[in-house]
Amino acid sequence: MAVDISHYKTVLLVLKDDQTAELWLDTAAVAMKCIVTRDVAAGTVVFQQDIGDITALQFPCVSFGASDQVLCLMREAWGFALAFDMNPSQQLDMAGFERELGRLYRRLRYRHLFEIVGDNQSLDRLITKGWFPFVEILHDEFGKILGHHEANLALTEIEAAVVAKFDRQRLDHMLSRWLAKPHFAAKEMLLRDGLEAFELGKPIAAIKILVTEIEGILNGAYRAQTVCVRPSHLPSPAKPRHGVHLHLSGHQF
Numbered sequence: 001m002a003v004d005i006s007h008y009k010t011v012l013l014v015l016k017d018d019q020t021a022e023l024w025l026d027t028a029a030v031a032m033k034c035i036v037t038r039d040v041a042a043g044t045v046v047f048q049q050d051i052g053d054i055t056a057l058q059f060p061c062v063s064f065g066a067s068d069q070v071l072c073l074m075r076e077a078w079g080f081a082l083a084f085d086m087n088p089s090q091q092l093d094m095a096g097f098e099r100e101l102g103r104l105y106r107r108l109r110y111r112h113l114f115e116i117v118g119d120n121q122s123l124d125r126l127i128t129k130g131w132f133p134f135v136e137i138l139h140d141e142f143g144k145i146l147g148h149h150e151a152n153l154a155l156t157e158i159e160a161a162v163v164a165k166f167d168r169q170r171l172d173h174m175l176s177r178w179l180a181k182p183h184f185a186a187k188e189m190l191l192r193d194g195l196e197a198f199e200l201g202k203p204i205a206a207i208k209i210l211v212t213e214i215e216g217i218l219n220g221a222y223r224a225q226t227v228c229v230r231p232s233h234l235p236s237p238a239k240p241r242h243g244v245h246l247h248l249s250g251h252q253f
Contacts, residue, residue, distance in 0.1 A: 005073070012059060015069040017090075024062065031058045033102065037135060038173060049139035054109070057101035064094050072101060076108035113138070122150075129155055136174060137162065171195050183221045187213050 005011050005025065012024040033056040040046055064070065070092065071084035081104035085097050107114060113133050126132065126149050133142050141162045148158050166174075175195060178184040184191065194209035 009075045011073040012062065013071040014062065014064065015071075016065065017067040022062070024059075028059045029061045031060050032056070032105075033058065033098075037177070039176070052135040052138070054102045054106045056095075056098040057105050058098050064092060066090060066092050068092050070094075070097060074101070074105060074108065076105070077111075079108040079111055081105065081108055113142075125149070131155075141165065166198070168199065171199065181221075183217045183224070187217055 003023065003025070008025045010024075010026055010028065010030060012022075012028050014022040014024075016022070032054055034046070034051045035053040035055060036046065036050050037052045038050055040050065067087065067090045069085065069087050072082070074081045083097065083100050083104055085092065126146075129149070131142075131145050131149070133146075137145075141158075144158050145155065145162065148155050175191060178191060179188055190209060190213050194206050194213065197203075197209060198206035
C-alpha cells in the first residue's frame with residue numbers, strides 16, 4: 001500500500017517486532033516540553049512569546065515498546081526534519097529520541113534566529129552594537145532590532161523603546177526566574193542591586209554589577225557540574241547512538 005505524505009506536517013511511523021506497523025499522519029497528539037519565560041499555572045494558555053526554549057517533543061497518546069523502531073518526519077514552513085531510531089539493541093531510548101525531536105523542531109521553528117547566529121559577520125556586528133537574541137527579548141523586541149540591523153538603520157530609537165519596556169513588573173518577573181535557580185539565588189542581594197541601578201538610570205553601575213555576578217554564577221554552576229578525573233580513570237568512550245538524525249531545509253533541495 002502506498003501513502004502520499006506530501007500534505008502532512010507530522011508523520012510518525014512505529015515498526016513493531018511482529019512485522020506490523022502504526023502510521024500516524026497528523027493524527028498523533030503532540031506535546032512539547034518547554035522552558036517558559038513567565039510563571040504559568042496548569043491549564044492556562046501558553047503563547048509563543050512565553051516560550052524560551054523547547055527541550056523535547058512527545059507523542060503522549062502513542063504506545064512505544066522497547067523493541068520498536070521509530071521514524072518521524074516533521075515540516076515547518078519550508079523546513080524539513082527527519083529523525084529515526086532503528087533500535088538494533090532492542091532497547092528504545094524514547095527519552096533521547098524525544099529530546100532529539102525537540103532539538104530538530106527548535107531548529108525548524110526558529111530557523112531565522114539560527115541563521116543570524118550562524119552568520120558570523122552579521123552576528124559580530126550585532127554583538128558589537130550590544131545585542132544578542134536573549135530569551136527575554138526573543139519573540140518581540142529582538143525582531144525589531146534585527147530588522148533595523150539587517151537594513152543598516154540606526155538602532156538609537158529602537159534601543160530606547162526596548163529599554164523603556166523593562167519596567168518594575170518586568171524586572172521583578174525576570175528576577176523571579178533567576179532566583180528559581182540555586183546558583184542565582186545565592187547572589188540575590190547583588191542581583192537586586194544591579195536591577196535597582198538599572199531602574200535608577202545608572203546603566204554603567206547596572207552592567208558592572210550584573211555582568212560580573214552572572215559571569216561568576218555561570219562559572220560556579222559549570223564547576224559544580226564538571227567532574228575532574230585522572231587520565232587513568234577516564235570512562236570508556238560512549239557508544240554511538242543508534243539511528244541518524246538529519247535537519248533538512250528547503251534551500252537544500
